[in-house]
Amino acid sequence: MSPGIIVLVSAVVIGVALSVLKSRFDGRFRGTRAVRRSGEKEAVEATSTTADRIVAADLGTELGDRATMLQFSSAFCAPCRATRRTLAEVEAMVEGVRHIELDAESRLELVRRLDIMRTPTVLVLDATGAIVTRASGQPRKADVIAALGVAVDAASPADRQLPRMAEWPTHT
Numbered sequence: 821m822s823p824g825i826i827v828l829v830s831a832v833v834i835g836v837a838l839s840v841l842k843s844r845f846d847g848r849f850r851g852t853r854a855v856r857r858s859g860e861k862e863a864v865e866a867t868s869t870t871a872d873r874i875v876a877a878d879l880g881t882e883l884g885d886r887a888t889m890l891q892f893s894s895a896f897c898a899p900c901r902a903t904r905r906t907l908a909e910v911e912a913m914v915e916g917v918r919h920i921e922l923d924a925e926s927r928l929e930l931v932r933r934l935d936i937m938r939t940p941t942v943l944v945l946d947a948t949g950a951i952v953t954r955a956s957g958q959p960r961k962a963d964v965i966a967a968l969g970v971a972v973d974a975a976s977p978a979d980r981q982l983p984r985m986a987e988w989p990t991h992t
Contacts, residue, residue: 849944849953849963849964873948873951874945876949879922881920883947884916884947885916885947886915886917886947887916887917887945887947887968887972888920888944889942889943890920890943890945891903891907891941891942892927892931892940892942892943893922893923894923894925894939895925897939899939902958903959906960907919913965914972924941938956938957940957941954942959953971955967
């Protein structure tokens with residue numbers, strides 16, 4: 821076999837492997853701090869730093885009453901538009917949850933502070949502005965709803981108002 825064929829086959833194999841890895845992790849939420857449980861709120865809040873807490877002054881608008889979905893986008897990002905639609909649908913489904921979209925280029929200081937590497941990036945914040953989880957890439961609606969379940973205050977399961985799976989829209 822010639823060296824050219826070996827290089828070509830190696831490049832194709834590496835390309836396929838990277839594509840599979842990207843599709844596996846793209847848009848998946850990952851935790852950024854300990855999950856808060858009822859009765860442990862003060863302990864978790866005491867361990868959070870200013871880097872993982874966002875206040876209304878950082879955003880220029882108020883946070884949601886129960887949770888906030890903060891989306892970092894860029895002007896020519898097609899997945900950002902799809903993510904915007906998904907988050908707007910979830911915002912309409914869950915009371916007390918707010919979707920805020922920021923242009924990453926115009927908020928570079930916040931982007932650097934929060935270590936945003938690509939768009940879209942979605943941060944799910946609890947009612948106090950602490951970052952609960954984040955996803956880089958376009959998240960699925962079911963994943964967004966599950967991430968909100970962690971962020972919404974667990975005072976009473978009846979107060980959650982998260983939709984049951986049977987109530988989810990079938991289109992994506």
